[in-house]
Amino acid sequence: MELVQIYECLCDRTRLRIVHLLTGGPLCVCHLQEILDEPQVKVSKHLRYLKEHGMVERERQGAWMIYRLPGKPPRELRANLACLQDCAREDATFARDAKRAARLRPALAKSGPFCAC
Secondary structure, eight states: OOHHHHHHHHTSHHHHHHHHHHTTOOEEHHHHHHHHTOOHHHHHHHHHHHHHTTSOEEEEETTEEEEEOOSSOOHHHHHHHHHHHHHHTTOHHHHHHHHHHHHHHHHHHHHOSOOOO
16 A cells, blocks of 8 residues: 555545544444545545545445444555644544444444444
8 A cells, every 4th residue: 555545535624533533443434434424425535535545444234334444554555644633632523433332332342333324
């Protein structure tokens, strides 16, 4: 994965928010939609872009599509994800996303990253 490719993926605010949320673990499209408070079509469009560029992986579990960061991300991606986590701590939007995700995570721990949407 080239550095330019990583930055092309991260240059959109919604994609940046999605990637940041996935640093906390895998999520279903509907969870991302709920956390981001964005329409499903917009979230899916950005997830498709991220997948096409190797930034996320997906797995079907029943009726749900689960997204996660690559299992073995290249060094460039690992470094940028670490930077993103550091910088996101001071941004109100990312803090709000993290708070919403934290409310979902206990239920996800019991049922896995899918839901009955």
